[in-house]
Amino acid sequence: MHDDDARANLARLAEQRKASLKSLSAMIGRNASYLQQYLNKGSPRRLDESDRRTLARFFGVDEGMLGAPEEFSRAVDSPYVEISRLDAEAAAGAGAEGGSQEIGHIGFAPHWLRAQGLDPAHCSAIAVRGDSMEPTLAEGDEILVDTRTAPLRSGVYVLRVDGQLLVKRLAPERPGTLISDNAIYPPLERDPAEVEVIGRVVWKSGRL
Numbered sequence: 001m002h003d004d005d006a007r008a009n010l011a012r013l014a015e016q017r018k019a020s021l022k023s024l025s026a027m028i029g030r031n032a033s034y035l036q037q038y039l040n041k042g043s044p045r046r047l048d049e050s051d052r053r054t055l056a057r058f059f060g061v062d063e064g065m066l067g068a069p070e071e072f073s074r075a076v077d078s079p080y081v082e083i084s085r086l087d088a089e090a091a092a093g094a095g096a097e098g099g100s101q102e103i104g105h106i107g108f109a110p111h112w113l114r115a116q117g118l119d120p121a122h123c124s125a126i127a128v129r130g131d132s133m134e135p136t137l138a139e140g141d142e143i144l145v146d147t148r149t150a151p152l153r154s155g156v157y158v159l160r161v162d163g164q165l166l167v168k169r170l171a172p173e174r175p176g177t178l179i180s181d182n183a184i185y186p187p188l189e190r191d192p193a194e195v196e197v198i199g200r201v202v203w204k205s206g207r208l
Contacts, residue, residue: 006067023121080107147199
């Protein structure tokens with residue numbers, strides 16, 4: 001496949017999925033302008049094999065559409081979209097440090113993500129530490145976080161407060177009140193300007 005055809009295919013796939021080049025670049029671990037430069041300036045001339053494979057799996061297409069040589073072209077070998085699992089813990093209790101290093105993946109069915117209105121390029125998975133959100137969330141649960149900017153509505157969110165990651169319940173009428181589902185923990189009152197909303201918790205997985 002000609003390099004220009006691979007670029008045209010990537011641009012079309014991104015438009016169809018309404019995925020920004022910036023978010024796709026972040027998904028493959030590149031700087032924000034990486035894919036913009038690839039499409040518009042031809043730099044790099046071809047996608048790195050690991051980047052190409054990640055993008056092909058995200059879009060559910062053969063790698064050949066994104067420029068893989070014929071001998072390397074392969075059909076998607078997984079029915080799932082891989083969401084990055086980060087080396088971060090959101091504390092349901094005292095604050096925890098948040099990391100951004102990818103340490104693995106969790107697979108989700110594409111049709112389930114679409115049904116939930118989720119964009120894989122704006123989702124990540126982290127672990128819960130502590131018991132202040134029980135029974136909703138328990139120590140060791142994995143949570144899926146939708147990091148797109150959206151108006152605040154009632155729900156469970158991952159927040160950064162004083163440099164620490166917390167998972168708490170928020171309500172739009174009380175944006176500075178951080179609520180624990182475990183009744184033994186009183187609400188935390190903060191100036192809303194001191195609370196950075198990282199994303200909304202949209203799914204959990206944990207042991208019975």
